[in-house]
Amino acid sequence: YLFEMANIRDQDSWVHMNEPDAATEKAKDLVRMAIAKAQYLKPLKPGQLxxxxxxxxxxxxxxxxxxxxxxxxxxxxxxxxxxxxxxxxxxxxxxxxxxxxxxxxxxxxxxxxxxxxxxxxxxxxxxxxxxxxxxxxxxxxxxxxxxxxxxxxxxxxxxxxAYELKTEEYLCGRNAGVVTQRDLEEMIAGEDERVKRAGSVVMIQCVGSRSPERPYCSRYCCSEAMKNALKLKEMDPGRDVTILYRDIRTFGLKEDFYKKARELNVKFIRYDEDRKPEVRADGTGLVLEVFDPILNEAVELKADLLALSVGTMPxxxxxxxxxxxxxxxxxxxxxxxxxxxxxxxxxxxxxxxxxxxxxxxxxxxxxxxxxxxxxxxxxxxxxxxxIEAEGKTAYVNKSRCAACGLCEVNCPFRAIAVDLNEGCAVVNTVLCKGCGVCTASCRMNAVDLNGFNNEEVMAQIAAFAM
Ligand SMILES: Cc1cc2nc3c(=O)[nH]c(=O)nc-3n(C[C@H](O)[C@H](O)[C@H](O)COP(=O)(O)OP(=O)(O)OC[C@H]3O[C@@H](n4cnc5c(N)ncnc54)[C@H](O)[C@@H]3O)c2cc1C
Ligand code: SF4
Ligand code: SF4
Missing domain, CATH: 3.50.50.60 (FAD/NAD(P)-binding domain)
Incomplete structure (x- = not known):
């Protein structure tokens, strides 16, 4: 801590490379200021915990x-x-x-x-x-x-x-044929009769994700849809599986599984956020209407099961x-x-x-x-x-401190707090990063910073003005 640097390279020659005369003057200022501060430097002993x-x-x-x-x-x-x-x-x-x-x-x-x-x-x-x-x-x-x-x-x-989002979209919770991808996985693993019988399964992606309320992508649901679609095709290659998506985000090597799904004739239809699919129950099953941008017209799909790729909530x-x-x-x-x-x-x-x-x-x-x-x-x-704590930490002049708590509110590291027993602010030197926010916020001039105290900074300013 008995070291002070006039940083001429970073603070002068690089930033003023096209103004050599002014840069030379600034270099002289920086050296004078560093010398002025150096005379007040004190050895600091970092605490250990x-x-x-x-x-x-x-x-x-x-x-x-x-x-x-x-x-x-x-x-x-x-x-x-x-x-x-x-x-x-x-x-x-x-x-x-x-x-x-x-x-x-x-x-x-x-x-x-x-x-x-x-x-x-x-x-x-x-x-x-x-x-x-x-x-x-x-x-x-x-x-x-x-x-x-x-x-x-x-x-x-x-x-x-985090948790799976609860949704009521697309008849979820109101029609037994509408399930989440996680339910579908459970049904496939449990060899549920409804899955075995389903001749047509439709999936809707981005349910509750990438919306104004939840703008983030839930990340796992495209892969989850792909894994369930592949299992469904494995069980019965002849059944219809259709995925209604906004973007397919099977990132990295998971793209291979998306390609495999296409090869196995899983159908993909893109939809826009402002033109979502519509679902209704018609007595015999579920009917979905979605605008297909490639055909440029609305298409109707029948589904025995509808699986929703429901997003995550924090x-x-x-x-x-x-x-x-x-x-x-x-x-x-x-x-x-x-x-x-x-x-x-x-x-x-x-x-x-x-x-x-x-x-x-x-x-x-x-x-x-x-x-x-x-x-x-x-x-x-x-x-x-x-652990060795920082040496350049804040310290409080007890006789000046009014215990107002302003420094406590402003410290980004929660390193200073008013101690009612002491009747003043106390610095936790382990947490203090020496950022100086408390010194700048104290109206009583009661907090100072080792390595940047008033004496040192004022000496630098005086040297600059010389
Ligand atoms: C619906 C859904 C489907 C998914 N599908 C897939 C998939 O197909 N493939 C895949 O690879 N990944 C999938 N994932 C992601 C995968 O489940 C997670 O990445 C993985 O389980 C890691 O979870 P985690 O430990 O971070 O969180 P979690 O599994 O959420 O575990 C967090 C734990 O912390 C506990 N907890 C929370 N708050 C507190 C507290 N205050 N005090 C004490 N305990 C607390 C919770 O009870 C929970 O047990 C899916 C996730 C969801 C939600
Ligand atoms: S369905 Fe795909 S794109 Fe949509 S939120 Fe899930 S991972 Fe992201
Ligand atoms: S801001 Fe100053 S006067 Fe107020 S508690 Fe902190 S050190 Fe004391």
């Missing part, structure tokens, strides 16, 4: 289970808190993936490993009451029935998932969990990562990570990949015995 080596995983779906197992493989303990009576989440309701993985058998294997692991404690039927602390040192209280328990941990992985509990952990959700209600490319599984709050459908709709294999990524990031903390 110990790290608890366990993790809290909120949500015991596929992402949460995968994260716990990956942590255990690296020797770290975890506490999975699952609000339902059993682990598995949405994955429990799948039977197979588009690529043919038997998901029931896969989940059984994963749960068996969870049960046998001495490093994983799973609390089912449990809710989080409160989470206190910060990176390396959290204490969480959970409630199971009337029983409250507490445990300590160093990091948090949020894997609270977990309504995300907001509450977000408040407890001080992490944000986006405009759609999913958790928001710190940076879409550079920190895709981190939150801006240190020590908190996310994975799975808590972040956005995802296929199961993507949830697994993201859970492993979150564990890799969490291990950058769990593998340490101590």
């Amino acid at each position: 110990s790290v608890n080596h366990a993790a809290l995983i909120i949500g015991g779906g596929l992402a949460g289970i995968t994260a716990a197992l990956a942590l255990a493989d690296q020797g770290f303990a975890s506490h999975i808190v699952e609000k339902e009576g059993q682990l598995g989440g949405n994955y429990r309701k799948l039977h197979y993936t588009l690529e043919g993985l038997d998901t029931r058998e896969h989940l059984t294997r994963l749960l068996d490993r969870v049960r046998k692991s001495e490093l994983i404690t799973a609390y089912t039927g449990a809710e989080i009451v409160k989470i206190e602390g910060f990176i390396g040192n959290y204490k969480t209280t959970i409630r199971m029935k009337s029983d409250e328990r507490q445990f300590e941990h160093g990091v948090v992985i949020v894997a609270t998932g 977990n309504p509990g995300n907001e509450e969990i977000g408040k407890m952990l001080k992490v944000p959700t986006n405009q759609d209600g999913f958790f928001l990562e710190a940076h879409v490319k550079l920190r895709p599984v981190d939150f801006a709050t240190d020590g908190v990570f996310m994975c799975g459908m808590a972040h956005a709709p995802k296929l199961s294999e993507e949830a697994i990949t993201q859970a492993n990524a979150a564990v890799s990031r969490a291990c950058t903390i769990l593998t340490k015995d101590f």
Whole structure:
């Protein structure tokens, strides 16, 4: 911290490459200012804090289970808190993936490993009451029935998932012939008579997704439709299967399954959002009317079964969990990562990570990949015995502080808060990133920043004016 740089390359020669004389003058200013500040630099000693080596995983779906197992493989303990009576989440309701993985058998294997692991404690039927602390040192209280328990941990992985949207569109819930893709999968796997008898099956894509209320794509439903369509054709190649779609988003290598569906004579008809298909029941079955843009006319289809590719809705509990952990959700209600490319599984709050459908709709294999990524990031903390805090942090002049709380409201890292016992604001140097927002917002001039205090900054300004 006894270092001050006149950054002539980045702040001068590159940005003023076409004004050499002015750039030389600016370089002199930068050097003078750096020297003026350097005379006030003081050695700073970054604080150290110990790290608890366990993790809290909120949500015991596929992402949460995968994260716990990956942590255990690296020797770290975890506490999975699952609000339902059993682990598995949405994955429990799948039977197979588009690529043919038997998901029931896969989940059984994963749960068996969870049960046998001495490093994983799973609390089912449990809710989080409160989470206190910060990176390396959290204490969480959970409630199971009337029983409250507490445990300590160093990091948090949020894997609270998402839900299938409830819809009443296209007679869903009002006609037994209208089911969701997930129901259809269940019926195919259970060899339901209605599926065996169905000579014509129609599917409608993007139900409840990519609309003004939910502008996002639910991502798994095109693949889900393709997997069910292929199964239906496998069972009875002669039956009619028609998919009404807006765009087919079988991304990556899943495109091969779309091609295969076309080869097997699955029919595809495109529709527009403002010209949706219409469905009615005519006593003998279902009748759909849809405008076919290739024929340039409305066509009528008879269906024994209508399967809706119903989209995802975010977990309504995300907001509450977000408040407890001080992490944000986006405009759609999913958790928001710190940076879409550079920190895709981190939150801006240190020590908190996310994975799975808590972040956005995802296929199961993507949830697994993201859970492993979150564990890799969490291990950058769990593998340490101590974390070194920033040296350039804010500090409060107690005699000036009026305990007004303005700094507390403005700090983006929740690193400063009024302590009523102390009668002034107190900085948590572990959380403080030295951004200086509190120093700028304090009207009493009571907060200052190590490495950028008033004395140093005023010396720079005076040197610039010389
Ligand atoms: C309708 C539907 C169809 C799908 N079809 C396919 C498919 O065909 N192929 C495919 O690969 N993928 C499919 N998926 C996606 C796949 O199911 C998920 O990617 C996968 O299950 C990973 O889920 P997750 O663990 O992130 O979330 P979830 O499965 O939602 O698990 C989250 C868990 O967290 C728990 N929880 C939530 N809030 C809290 C809280 N506050 N405290 C404690 N616990 C909490 C929930 O009870 C749940 O058990 C589908 C998903 C849906 C919804
Ligand atoms: S995955 Fe396909 S059906 Fe689902 S919302 Fe996206 S485009 Fe629509
Ligand atoms: S803004 Fe200033 S006066 Fe108000 S609580 Fe923070 S440090 Fe104290």
